[in-house]
Amino acid sequence: MTSSRSASLNPSGRAAANSASIPRRRLGRPTRSPDCTCCVCPLIAPPLAHPVSNTCSNAVKRGWGQLLDDIPTTSPDTTAPATTHRRPASPRSCPVTPRVIPVTEHYFTDSPAATDAERRPRQLTLAGREVTVETAGGIFSPGGVDKATAILLDEVPAPPAAGDLLDIGCGWGPIALSLALLSPEATVWAVDVTERALDLTRRNAATLGLTNVRTARPDEVPADLAFAAIWSNPPIRIGKPAVQELLGTWLPRLTQGADAHLVIGKNLGADGYARWITDELGLPTERAATSKSFRVLRTSRPAGG
Numbered sequence: 204m205t206s207s208r209s210a211s212l213n214p215s216g217r218a219a220a221n222s223a224s225i226p227r228r229r230l231g232r233p234t235r236s237p238d239c240t241c242c243v244c245p246l247i248a249p250p251l252a253h254p255v256s257n258t259c260s261n262a263v264k265r266g267w268g269q270l271l272d273d274i275p276t277t278s279p280d281t282t283a284p285a286t287t288h289r290r291p292a293s294p295r296s297c298p299v300t301p302r303v304i305p306v307t308e309h310y311f312t313d314s315p316a317a318t319d320a321e322r323r324p325r326q327l328t329l330a331g332r333e334v335t336v337e338t339a340g341g342i343f344s345p346g347g348v349d350k351a352t353a354i355l356l357d358e359v360p361a362p363p364a365a366g367d368l369l370d371i372g373c374g375w376g377p378i379a380l381s382l383a384l385l386s387p388e389a390t391v392w393a394v395d396v397t398e399r400a401l402d403l404t405r406r407n408a409a410t411l412g413l414t415n416v417r418t419a420r421p422d423e424v425p426a427d428l429a430f431a432a433i434w435s436n437p438p439i440r441i442g443k444p445a446v447q448e449l450l451g452t453w454l455p456r457l458t459q460g461a462d463a464h465l466v467i468g469k470n471l472g473a474d475g476y477a478r479w480i481t482d483e484l485g486l487p488t489e490r491a492a493t494s495k496s497f498r499v500l501r502t503s504r505p506a507g508g
């Protein structure tokens with residue numbers, strides 16, 4: 204789940220290759236352009252086997268954005284079934300040398316707020332309302348609502364009307380904005396580690412007239428706050444230990460009787476995370492829904508627990 208992949212320049216700063224020089228490939232899948240830094244291996248059917256850079260304009264142009272969201276990260280996820288992703292049978296079956304992408308390239312790297320020229324309007328539906336928001340390259344799912352996020356938003360029950368609500372990893376804000384639209388009396392904490400994401404969420408909240416959204420880096424959230432609901436499409440690509448640390452930081456801060464809803468790809472370890480949250484955090488977690496290749500997990504803090 205996942206994608207911050209809008210760059211039109213490769214890391215060397217050169218423009219992406221002239222697409223006219225790119226040979227067409229069977230099955231209509233994109234061919235790796237000569238200076239593309241990602242590994243879109245023409246011999247491997249998706250889901251892709253290798254780490255993918257967020258800088259492949261070739262893949263983006265060809266509508267592979269969602270596919271890039273679905274692939275596993277460089278960080279091993281031992282909870283994912285080993286057979287889920289096809290891998291080259293031998294190095295010779297893949298002509299492209301896998302480039303190991305540091306996980307920081309996916310979402311960890313802080314980046315400044317998008318400039319006026321970088322922001323793009325997007326018309327879409329949030330909480331049943333037609334809205335216009337702004338997104339920008341260099342953040343997760345700049346093209347609109349990510350498909351895993353859409354599944355979460357479709358499947359969750361209505362949030363509490365009041366209290367503090369949390370979106371872990373807000374990106375440009377689809378989840379936090381939905382919470383704020385649905386529960387105007389609540390305070391919605393939109394947390395992210397990049398200024399670019401926080402700025403977009405802040406702007407989008409202002410555009411929609413939502414005065415109940417607070418954007419914050421994780422350490423800016425008051426330590427004594429507890430949450431009446433948590434909704435998140437968490438940054439699974441930061442790797443299992445970091446995801447566990449993230450979940451261990453926020454999920455225990457549910458108020459008694461409150462629920463968290465998380466959307467996680469089945470092949471990115473959703474069931475393993477559900478077991479881990481239940482066993483290690485002591486918070487009962489179950490599958491609330493399954494749609495396409497995603498699970499929506501519900502974590503509950505029992506009343507009196």
Ligand SMILES: C[S@@+](CC[C@H](N)C(=O)[O-])C[C@H]1O[C@@H](n2cnc3c(N)ncnc32)[C@H](O)[C@@H]1O
Pocket residue numbers: 204205206310311343344349352370371372373374375376377378394395396397400421436437438439441449
């Ligand atoms: C899968 S994206 C979801 C973004 C947005 N909620 C959406 O649904 O489009 C995960 C987000 O988590 C953010 N993130 C990464 N590490 C984080 C951390 N340690 N704490 C909070 N957010 C983090 C990323 O910057 C990214 O915006």
